[in-house]
Amino acid sequence: MNSILKEPLQPAANTTITGHLINGQERLDAARLQDVYNPSTGEVGSQVALASKATVEEAIAAAQAAFPAWRDTPPAKRARIMFKFKQLLEDNAARICELIGREHGKIAHDAAGELQRGIENVEYACAAPELLKGEYTRNVGPGIDSWSEFQPMGVVAGITPFNFPVMVPLWMYPMALVCGNTFVLKPSERDPGPTLFIAQLLHEAGLPPGVLNVVNGDKEAVDALLTDKRVQAVSFVGSTPIAEYIYSTATANGKRCQALGGAKNHAIVMPDADLDNAVSSLLGAAFGSSGERCMALSVAVAVGDEIADALIAKMSQAMQALKVGAFSDANNDFGPLITAQHRDKVVGFVDSAESQGARVVVDGRMPTVPGYEQGFYVGGTLIDGVTADMDSYKQEIFGPVLQVVRVKTMDEAMQLINDHEYGNGTCIYTRDGEAARWFSDHVQVGMVGINVPLPVPVAFHSFGGWKRSLFGDLSAYGPDGVRFYTRRKTITQRWPSAGVREGAVFSMPTMN
Missing domain, CATH: 3.40.605.10 (Aldehyde Dehydrogenase; Chain A, domain 1)
Incomplete structure (x- = not known):
C-alpha cells in the first residue's frame, strides 16, 4: 500500500x-x-x-x-x-x-x-x-x-x-x-x-x-x-x-x-471506601489521556468532610509523582492537549473555579516540560470546594482536572448526579453491597462502575449514556x-396445497 x-x-x-x-x-x-x-x-x-x-x-x-x-x-x-x-x-x-x-x-x-x-x-x-x-x-x-x-x-x-x-x-x-x-x-x-x-x-x-x-x-x-x-x-x-x-x-x-x-462523570467516594484503591483509580481515570476522554472521571463527590479531607490529602500527595510530557517517552503518564486553543480553554476553567470560590490544591496550569516548552501541556490539577453552580462544574472541561465536591449524604451525592444534564458514566467507591446496589439501580446514568473507575463496556456489550x-x-x-x-x-410465507382453493377472508387473520 x-x-x-x-x-x-x-x-x-x-x-x-x-x-x-x-x-x-x-x-x-x-x-x-x-x-x-x-x-x-x-x-x-x-x-x-x-x-x-x-x-x-x-x-x-x-x-x-x-x-x-x-x-x-x-x-x-x-x-x-x-x-x-x-x-x-x-x-x-x-x-x-x-x-x-x-x-x-x-x-x-x-x-x-x-x-x-x-x-x-x-x-x-x-x-x-x-x-x-x-x-x-x-x-x-x-x-x-x-x-x-x-x-x-x-x-x-x-x-x-x-x-x-x-x-x-x-x-x-x-x-x-x-x-x-x-x-x-x-x-x-x-x-x-x-x-x-x-x-x-x-x-x-x-x-x-x-x-x-x-x-x-x-x-x-x-x-x-x-x-x-x-x-x-x-x-x-x-x-x-x-x-x-x-x-x-x-x-x-x-x-x-x-x-x-459530552459527559460530566462523577465518582462517589463513600466513608467506607478503600481510599488507597480509590486514589489510584482516580489518578488514572481523571488524568489518563490528559482527561480527553468522554468517560474521564472529572468530579469526585466525597460523602462527609472526613473522607473529603483524607481524599484531598492522599490525592495531592500521589499527584506529585505524575509525569506529563511528550508521547515519545513511555515513562510519562499523560501527554499534551490537542491544541493550544483547547489548552487555554482548560486553563480558563481552572481560573473560573478559583475566581468563583474553589481552592486549587494542585495547580497544573502551564507546566514547563524541558525540551518541549512550546507543547500544549496542562499538568494534573486538583480543585477542592467546587459547587454545582460553578461554570467548571456545569460544563465538560475535557482536560486533566479533578474537582472535588463535598456533600453530607449518599442521597445528596446521587441527587447531584441525577440533576446534571449529562449522564454518560459514573462510579461509586464503597465496601457496602447494599449501597452499591442502590446506586446502580437508581442513578440516572448510562454506564455505571462499582469500584471500577472507567466502566467502558467491552465489545460484546454496548456503549451509550443517558440524557444529553x-x-x-x-x-x-x-x-x-x-x-x-x-x-x-x-417474511410470512404459505404454499397452498395442490388443488385446494380458499375463498376470500375479510376478517383479521389470526392463529385460530
Whole structure:
C-alpha cells in the first residue's frame, strides 16, 4: 500500500499532506488545507486536505456503487476480511501508536490501549455469521412459516472525534461493513493520519474498493453527509452541542442517527471506601489521556468532610509523582492537549473555579516540560470546594482536572448526579453491597462502575449514556451496533396445497 503521507503537494518545506481514500484510491482535494499539529512540540507536523462537498458526494457515489455486490457477499466472506484486518492491526501496532502519538499526543501505552479496544470491536464483528442469523418460526398458522432477517441499510456514515482517532472509528465501520453496508467515514481533521492508515490496512486485508471511503474535512463535509439522500444512517461521537446538531439535521433528512455527546462523570467516594484503591483509580481515570476522554472521571463527590479531607490529602500527595510530557517517552503518564486553543480553554476553567470560590490544591496550569516548552501541556490539577453552580462544574472541561465536591449524604451525592444534564458514566467507591446496589439501580446514568473507575463496556456489550450524552435510541457497538446498521424484515410465507382453493377472508387473520 502507498503511504498515507505521500507528498503530491508541498506548500511548505518538509510538510506532508493527508488526503482522502475514495473507491480504494488515495485522493487529494487541495482546495483548502489545514495544519495538523504535533501537540508535544507545538509545531505543525503535516497538513490535511479538507474535502469539498463535491469530494464527499464522490465518496458517497463510490459507496453506493459498491453496495449491491457487497450486500450480496456472504457474511462469512465479510468476516474473513475482518479476521485478516485484525491481524494487520496487530502487526502494525507500533506504527499505529506512533501516528496516534504524533498527531494526538497520547503516550505509547495509552495509544496501545486505545488500539486494543478497537481490535476487540473488530473481533466482535468477526462473528457476523452468528449475529445476522435472524429468527425463524415454523407453522405460525396452518402451513404458514414466518421469519425475520436483518438486512443492511445501504450507504452509512460515521463522524468521529479527535480524542480516539483509532478506537471510535473501529466502533463503527467494522460492524457496519459485516452487516453488508458500505461506509463513508469523516474523521477528525485534527489527527487524521492514524485513521487513514488503518483504512488502508483494511483494503490490504481484501476489502473491495468503494466499500469503505474516508474523507477528511470540516463542517462542509459533515453537512454534505447529513443532507445527502443516499446516506441512510449516521453515527457520531463528539461534544453535546454538535451531537444535538448532527441528530436534528440527520433525522430531519430522514436518516437513522446515533449521536454520542459530552459527559460530566462523577465518582462517589463513600466513608467506607478503600481510599488507597480509590486514589489510584482516580489518578488514572481523571488524568489518563490528559482527561480527553468522554468517560474521564472529572468530579469526585466525597460523602462527609472526613473522607473529603483524607481524599484531598492522599490525592495531592500521589499527584506529585505524575509525569506529563511528550508521547515519545513511555515513562510519562499523560501527554499534551490537542491544541493550544483547547489548552487555554482548560486553563480558563481552572481560573473560573478559583475566581468563583474553589481552592486549587494542585495547580497544573502551564507546566514547563524541558525540551518541549512550546507543547500544549496542562499538568494534573486538583480543585477542592467546587459547587454545582460553578461554570467548571456545569460544563465538560475535557482536560486533566479533578474537582472535588463535598456533600453530607449518599442521597445528596446521587441527587447531584441525577440533576446534571449529562449522564454518560459514573462510579461509586464503597465496601457496602447494599449501597452499591442502590446506586446502580437508581442513578440516572448510562454506564455505571462499582469500584471500577472507567466502566467502558467491552465489545460484546454496548456503549451509550443517558440524557444529553446520547441522542438516539441505540448505543454504539455491541448488540446495539448490529441493530443500528440493519433493518429488520419479517417474511410470512404459505404454499397452498395442490388443488385446494380458499375463498376470500375479510376478517383479521389470526392463529385460530
